[in-house]
Amino acid sequence: PPQCSLLGLWQNDLGSEMNISAGNNAGKFFGTYLTKVSATHKPIAVSPLRGSQQMGNVKQPTFGFTVTWSFTDSTTVFVGQCFVDDKGKETLQTMWLLRKKVDSIEDNWQATLVGTNNFTRL
Numbered sequence: 001p002p003q004c005s006l007l008g009l010w011q012n013d014l015g016s017e018m019n020i021s022a023g024n025n026a027g028k029f030f031g032t033y034l035t036k037v038s039a040t041h042k043p044i045a046v047s048p049l050r051g052s053q054q055m056g057n058v059k060q061p062t063f064g065f066t067v068t069w070s071f072t073d074s075t076t077v078f079v080g081q082c083f084v085d086d087k088g089k090e091t092l093q094t095m096w097l098l099r100k101k102v103d104s105i106e107d108n109w110q111a112t113l114v115g116t117n118n119f120t121r122l
């Protein structure tokens with residue numbers, strides 16, 4: 001895929017792996033996410049992701065995607081940008097929001113985690 005297309009295999013600082021398998025020319029893509037860590041004690045399983053990226057004649061596109069976790073009732077959204085260094089090495093700089101499912105609205109205040117994380121090609 002062209003530089004900074006999201007297609008392909010990525011790994012982040014935590015060792016989680018993401019495989020963006022297909023995209024269309026409108027910038028929509030989908031794939032799978034295998035997290036290395038979880039806030040739950042459930043067995044981790046591969047989870048689906050879908051998102052979209054800017055497709056104009058941008059060299060370093062911005063994007064967003066959603067992971068709907070298959071093994072627990074939470075959801076994570078990622079937003080970020082792909083950067084290419086002068087050696088052609090690509091990095092996805094992202095921020096994410098993890099929305100945990102809570103049992104009552106009284107716990108809503110503590111239901112969203114935020115973080116940053118970078119991905120490089122595997």
Ligand SMILES: CC(=O)N1C(=O)N[C@@H]2[C@H](CCCCC(=O)O)SC[C@@H]21
Nearest residue numbers: 012016035038039040069074076117
């Ligand atoms: C990239 C990154 O930082 N993260 C990553 O690769 N895995 C963790 C979280 C996994 C959540 C699993 C479901 C759950 O525990 O509710 S999403 C943000 C963080």
